[in-house]
Amino acid sequence: MYSILIVDDERFERDGVKFLIDKYGLALEIAEAASGEEALQYIAEHPIDILLTDIRMREMDGLQLAEQVRSLRPSAKIIFLSAYGEFEYAQKAIHLQAIQYILKPVDVTDFLDVLMKAMQMLQEEERAQQSLRQESQKSIQWEKHRILADLLRSGGDAGALTDGDPRHALLPWHQVLPNGDLSGERRYRMMMLDTRQRFFDSADPEFERSLTEWLPYPSSIINMNEYQSLILLEVEADEPAERFGELGREIMAWFKAQSRQEISVIVSEAFGDAEGMRDEYRKVEAILESKFFYEEGGVRLTATLAEQPVDTQSIEQTLEEINELIERGEFGLVRTRFEALFDHLKNSDRFSVIYVKYICSEIVRSILKSTKTKDLDFFKQSLETIYKTAVLKDLRGVMTAIFEAYGAQLTPASPSQPPESVHKVVADVIQIIEREYRSELSVELIAERVYLTPSYLSHLFAKQTGLSLIKYLTMHRLAKAKALLQETNRKIIDISHDVGYSNFPYFCTLFKNYYGKTPTQIREGNLP
Structure with a gap:
């Protein structure tokens, strides 16, 4: 609900405005003041959305009040209400960016239209700010991913990734690690969340905030791709691994309650430097590659990888x-x-x-x-x-x-329809991608169409084509996007939706990483 402050030195005028707001059911929280000084005192302690003020008042008039309110509450919508229509007043009202100058006696229809206009402006600004915050969060998420990738590829000097590198000017190092320190003085653990259904690329920024607040350790969350998200925790050096196995099970329950999806959790050992981080990440990847052996929705510790030799x-x-x-x-x-x-x-x-x-x-x-x-x-x-x-x-x-x-000494019956060959399955998958790349395709959806499990389909496709199914789908979508950029004048955000990416910053990041140029640069003729 938005708030309105009514300022007039005549009580009956204030009562008349309150009567109209109440009679016509406008969703406004009402406050009132009998002078400009009283209004300023109220505004100093309470945020307001709309200021409705008379112009001619004793001591501080409405124009002087509005000028100070514009400094204190720049987003407030100012409406003047006056019995005097002098040009000088109207001119000052325009200078103060008032949305309306209403003359008394008030026409009820005009008065309601003005208030509705002010409320609509507030709603539009609120939506724009929310959208901006969401896009900013998504951009930060992908920047964090890129910095993490650089760290995992680097030779161990975490400082070299930020000092003098303009690519990382957007994001301080402390947003990748909970306390931005890989000097060995602090200890960290990784927790990889892995789901078989596409989730993390379209997760609301509120999801990350809620998870960060829920976790009992200082943490940073980095969405690696559509199916995996990495949590970096700052921990105590002497905490037992069992504590984090239990935390993994708690995260599974929390995630299911929030998203109604099952996840698996992989927990690393503690590390304190960049080399240890890379070693643990390789172990996490090794476990991800051996998902065949594990039940969905379990917790795995990297410490178990080398417990027993292969026998x-x-x-x-x-x-x-x-x-x-x-x-x-x-x-x-x-x-x-x-x-x-x-x-x-x-x-x-x-x-x-x-x-x-x-x-x-x-x-x-x-x-x-x-x-x-x-x-x-x-x-x-x-x-x-x-x-x-x-x-x-x-x-x-x-x-x-x-x-x-x-x-049972039974002769097994042959199935009515023998399984299709690998070549036929892969060809069918490619046709599905070429026909339906604009839609929300995922490995799970495609696997259902060709009557295979997602992991086995991924194995077959990679063996036959040399590319993972997700990478092939991404390459096909980006190639279509590039063609549209070069051959049409359509908005880039519309092209992003047309090729299957509703998350615009995610599309731009993928495009830049793949072609080495932004969509805008490709459109302007900077071809790779």
């Missing part, structure tokens, strides 16, 4: 035991031994995804050899299904179904 010998021994059981037809024991093997693999990144799928394919091969009827089609389809799985629990389900089918 393929015990895996090979278990595989031999399973093969012997298959030869004897003891499928019940096969399943039991296999379940034990997968319990060993669960929540472990010590084996490659390909190696685990190789183990499963060898088990299926042994089953085929042990059966009297060699169902080659089923064998091929089983192998393809194994290599399509995106997470360990899905692979376990596929293998369990195979054991049940053979254990």
